[in-house]
Amino acid sequence: MQSTMQDVPLTVTRILAHGALVHGDATVTTWTGDGEPLRRSFREVAERSVQLAHALRDELGVTGDQRVATLMWNNSDHLEAYLAIPSMGAVLHTLNLRLPVEQLVFIVNHAADRVVLVNGSLLPLLAPLLPHLPSVEHVIVSGPGDRAPLEGCRPRVHEYEELIAGRPVSGFDWPQLDERQAAALCYTSGTTGEPKGVLYSHRSVYLHAMEVNAASAFGLTPADTCLPVVPMFHVNAWGLPHAAFMAGTSLLMPDRFLQPAPLADMIAAERPTVSAGVPTIWAGLLAELDARPRDLSSLRTVISGGSAAPPAMMRGFHERHGVRIVQAWGMTETSPLGSVAYPPAGLSEEEEWPYRVTQGRLPSSVEARLAGPGGELLPWDGKSAGELEVRGPWIAGAYYGGAAGEPLRPEDKFSPDGWLRTGDVGTITTDGFLTLTDRAKDVIKSGGEWISSVELENHLMAHPDVAEAAVVAVPDEKWGERPLATVVLKDGSSADYAALRAFLGERVARWQLPERWASVVTVPKTSVGKFDKKVLRKQYADGELEVTVLA
Amino acid sequence: MQSTMQDVPLTVTRILAHGALVHGDATVTTWTGDGEPLRRSFREVAERSVQLAHALRDELGVTGDQRVATLMWNNSDHLEAYLAIPSMGAVLHTLNLRLPVEQLVFIVNHAADRVVLVNGSLLPLLAPLLPHLPSVEHVIVSGPGDRAPLEGCRPRVHEYEELIAGRPVSGFDWPQLDERQAAALCYTSGTTGEPKGVLYSHRSVYLHAMEVNAASAFGLTPADTCLPVVPMFHVNAWGLPHAAFMAGTSLLMPDRFLQPAPLADMIAAERPTVSAGVPTIWAGLLAELDARPRDLSSLRTVISGGSAAPPAMMRGFHERHGVRIVQAWGMTETSPLGSVAYPPAGLSEEEEWPYRVTQGRLPSSVEARLAGPGGELLPWDGKSAGELEVRGPWIAGAYYGGAAGEPLRPEDKFSPDGWLRTGDVGTITTDGFLTLTDRAKDVIKSGGEWISSVELENHLMAHPDVAEAAVVAVPDEKWGERPLATVVLKDGSSADYAALRAFLGERVARWQLPERWASVVTVPKTSVGKFDKKVLRKQYADGELEVTVLA
Incomplete structure (x- = not known):
């Protein structure tokens, strides 16, 4: 029996209106x-969005679901692109300006972007790439910055303000869109292989924005001002621009001023109530505030996501500056809102911490399961660790794929029944709190059980003689894989492997204890400072480590 | 270009899980x-919902989209029906126990309900109707109350607890549902004609629950406890049961204890943070609290809807008991969440009041327009009054209609392009605040303009000599309609019509001033105490009023 409710699609066009x-x-x-901040009302932003749509269609000939890229900071012009491009049926392709240039070239070509909107300050990045971007016919430049790098380039160059000036501010005949039609495209930077595109739909963007506005998520209201520090080229700034336009929440856009000092200044001056960004940004801001305190009392909630927030940093904000950091988890493939870590009600501040350092609870629209080493489903008991798989209306079911754009469903990313394999390993408690412990690729698969490398590392690094420790899986004839513990001992320490193993033995199950041990001068690291376990595995395979095997 | 997001339906089944x-x-x-309150965890409620689904399917043979009715108070058994019945693909039909019995008989027959779940305390209402309800094969009785009224009745009678006992608490093979499939059915009581069914879909219930949980709506979180005073047979208790299960918000169910004293007691004892109900309930509670104060400090938000909340009542709660009443507007056809009246940020308490007495702002999923007397669209300028028409994914597009269940779209309820005509007349300000002033049928259509009868009445009743005043439209050869003012003068008053008219003339535009005046002993009223303007119009038409016409 079909219901008799109206069949109204969920679209970005509705959010704009x-x-x-x-x-x-x-x-x-x-x-x-x-300088004086640039201030525009939602009404003006909406009118300029309509002008931009007119310009893109009438002047640049953008039709159908063509891709229009942005290479921009968080600012109001970028918000206009966020609203206009999907509403006109085209696809907003946000370019991550921190990608290696060869990846930028790859993704613009893969998406066949016809137009690139770019901030003037980013022309030195874009201009040298243009000869390698044959699909790009138009470049639209917005904001300050020398235009010289574009001189003599092949695409037609437009000034944003000139392009939209004088065009109608209303009356654009927005197309009737199917809510499952593509709205935005974002490529994952992926540490291996080519970047893969996630093609968000109007439906997924709309539902995700509704969830962002839920009181148990970020809870935006007209009484809030939101500062998205997370870039708009990074998973749509976690949905905040669309969510804010939906909720009537004023936005404070940092543009390119993402350094700790200007961030502290703008918070003190403009008094946002909610902000969101990655832990690195907050760690930098904390150091700045510790050195030169500012008034941050306007902030009721600061969301931290992208990687785990160090508890010491969260405590530092809380205890020294009265700012509450709330952890959230997500990824490009999850739009990204996957979970938010609010503690249960009625706890003391100290009782809250064990919940605040988890990844939190999932919303109703994100269904989760934990898959064990053999693919079997594990219970939510707070102990059984499995790979987190998720399902829901704002979770990717495939990548925007091969040369012809056909959907791509790599086996390591999607289960046969269509769930997203997050690549994260963790536990879920009976009351729904998710704790992620490892990347699946860093877990040690030993005799049909998983051993957390991160847990062993954290315990080892708690030993007074250990400066650093990295644990990697190495092949083992009997068990498939076993852990190899590599440690950096502090100067003058006298600890031997047996003592370290005994120390571990008091903290983890016996079968998880490493037999293989090696000393290293330093743990190899990636360009962003994470342990580079690939290198360690290769060093082991190549016989470059001096390994002691304990009985 | 279709997106590559997962195609996961929005269903009650998901809320349950x-x-x-x-x-x-x-x-x-x-x-x-x-007695001691009955406490069940969500886990137990969910398990019992699964047992109920098993019982309905395996024991009672409910299949497909058959209708299962409930005639119940707000309690946890009713919540189990809310979750189990739609999840199994059947349709939950909530019966309004305050309907006249002939309407109850009509709607059960129209919906062809196969099963009725009923609270024991309501058997005296249901039992006499059963001989007239041929489609009902099973009656399931829950909770206290004498079972004697059912003796010898035709349908099979089951005890709720016995029926579900021992059945599996998990593993029900819930059907894969299309989100546009019907989930719940609620008939409007309609003052004229037969009741008309609104057939909610899984999609509309789910989206509506998400909006209820928005921070700018009711904002339910796991830290809240919600007391739905609004009955679960009244537009699904405004979506609160499903929204609470979605957000992890504990529920305090009043069952049949809706009188002011037990309501005050349960709030003081169980400390809910959010509540919702109609103004009559809150007015009664206020009188009770003024007489015997209780600790209501747990309440952060009390939603009032269904009809306009008297400002004096809102102020009384605020000033004498520290409770914030928030007005909301909606109707059966709008699921019902249409608007919520939170004032803008940054205002003083006194500055907030003009916003708090409006119907508030609409959420992004409810699109609104104002249609003037000739159907033309009116501006949002806070002055132009038109009939409110709405559109959105949780707004009815038709009624569950005629004898064969085909959709019914009466012209006075749906515009040719499918928008719902709310029958409410009002204004919207430039910043989106809706104020409803009249029912469309009570507005005076004079020379292509509308005159608000309610506005004239309110001004007249502010005159010191006027006890009551009712203004109705009467036919006029030149203007189509003109206002007739009927007044009840206070004892000993000396005011004449010319003086009253002069009084009005200082407050409204000249063309709105009534020419026709009549004195009445009392304004006729409906059974719920509203002015019965039908009666006045008929008295005028029949020449029963002594009318003075002012030049």
């Missing part, structure tokens, strides 16, 4: 460094 | 009067 009409007086403030 | 798994420790507390 709603923000303009019901919350037209909300504001978008873009930081300009030392 | 989520509440059980992620928020299994949240509780449903059902008030029992003087």
